[in-house]
Amino acid sequence: MSTPPAPVRGRPRAHRCDGVAADARRILDTGLRDLWHPVAPSRQVEREPVGLSRLGEPLVLWRDAGGRVHALEDRCPHRGARLSLGWNLGERLACRYHGVEVDRRGIVTAVPAEPDCPMRGTRQLRSYPVREAAGAVFVWFGLDPDAPPAPLRLPEELTSDAHARFLCVANWRTGYRYALDNFMDPAHGAFLHAVSHALGQGARRADTTLRATPTGLRFDRHHGHGGHFDWVEFGDTHCLWVRLGLPYKRRYGPGGDFGIVGFVTGIDPQHCQAYFWRTRKVQGWQRDVWRFLYRNRLEALHWAVLEQDRLVLENMPEHAREREFPCRSDGALLRVRRLLLRRARTQACARARQGMLQTPPATLA
Ligand code: FES
Ligand SMILES: [Fe+2]
Known part of the structure; x- marks a missing residue:
């Protein structure tokens, strides 16, 4: 005859691992530490x-x-x-x-x-x-508030005089991770932004390649006839950024592909602030033409595109990522998600080792 299991008295004792897992969750939901994050446009x-x-x-x-x-x-x-x-x-x-x-x-x-x-x-x-x-x-x-910071290394579009740039900042009522998924998902351009001036030109079906870069990874989409359409790159240089390249019609002024460098900063688990630097490699009079066109025509179009993103992202059910069926075109965002998860766990373990585990504030009975 088997012995019945001993009755459990009271609540099971919290294990240290529970604290680490909860802290990893908090880090993942609000944003990784030991990184530079943009927190405000300078003008603010x-x-x-x-x-x-x-x-x-x-x-x-x-x-x-x-x-x-x-x-x-x-x-x-x-x-x-x-x-x-x-x-x-x-x-x-x-x-x-x-x-x-x-x-x-x-x-x-x-x-x-x-x-x-x-x-x-x-x-x-x-x-x-x-x-x-x-x-x-x-x-x-910093994970350790007293440790010195790493150097801030930004993509060259944000530091080199060869690039003209405009910064646009949007507050979204969604966790930063859904916004980052959106950055890493160029395939949505041909659907959600189908009427957009640049993104709507994209192929709905495209072959994709994913490869490692010295600072992260790059995801390319190719048209059926071997033509290149767009790409997105994820970089980790003591700050996490995303860079996109989009072909632009000639009527949108001089310069090569239109670029976006994006960052997304968690405000809290349900809100984030997205930073978009719109960039173009142009100089001299061509830069003036582009700046004029951007201010007078393109900026409004870009805000309209962001509104399309905002509508979808702000209406994502909170736990959508727990019940999904990812496709091949989601390859890049899945890689980035894994990286964030691994890093959040490592950071929570480091905090636990240093006795700095974050505990939720006590509530008064
Ligand atoms: S001086 Fe700041 S709360 Fe009293
Ligand atoms: Fe979009």
Whole structure:
């Protein structure tokens, strides 16, 4: 006669692995760490402090008198008021509630109501490394808040004078992973954007090739007669970016293929901010023609295309990716998903080893 299993008393004890898996999920849902992420277009950060949520973390950004942007956790060390509501004192911020001052390193420099308060001189807040490039503010979200950041390496379209570029930023009510899937899925162009000026020219059926590049992978689509249509590249250079190339009709001005360099930054698990740099390799008078055409004609068309993407993405059921039937044309996005998942797990394990596991905030009974 077999012995009945011992009754389970109370709730099973949480295992450390459960904590790691939950942390990996949180990282995956909000955005990988140890990367630079664009958090705002430069024009959004002026003298007034700006409060943002990025990768599920509240940030305050401000510009000092020399024009340098700084980023701190958006929480006053006194009683937690938003520092972004306070005053810009150059390399310091002052909280609007009781005037506590914190410098760009997160060190409390003044407690006006109690000058001998022991909080003075201590580091109370996390500060984030910041770089500005191509009209956007990039922030380093280090796994270890005290470790130095890796260098910011952007695709050449964003750094070289040979390329003209316009930045367009869109907020979408969807997790960043669906937006990244969309970037990595050029096949949707011939359907969702069928009436678009460039994307609608794409073949509905195309042969595809996927190959590794020195910084990531590239996915090409070829027309049935061997002609090349479009491609998308994923790069990982201490920041995750996507680059697309699209053929452009002659009537859309001089220059080679039209390019898009895209980034997508998680705001929280259900919202993201997508960055699109529209680029073209043109110089001299041809650059002027292209800039004029872009501003007067193409920009509105591009916003219309983004609206088509937004409609589909914002209406994706939350768990759509758990019940899908991927096709060959999804090869590139599946590879990127695997990379994100692996990296999120590695980062959660690293955090657990360092005793920095993120625990959800306790709730009061
Ligand atoms: S909460 Fe900021 S000074 Fe009191
Ligand atoms: Fe699209």
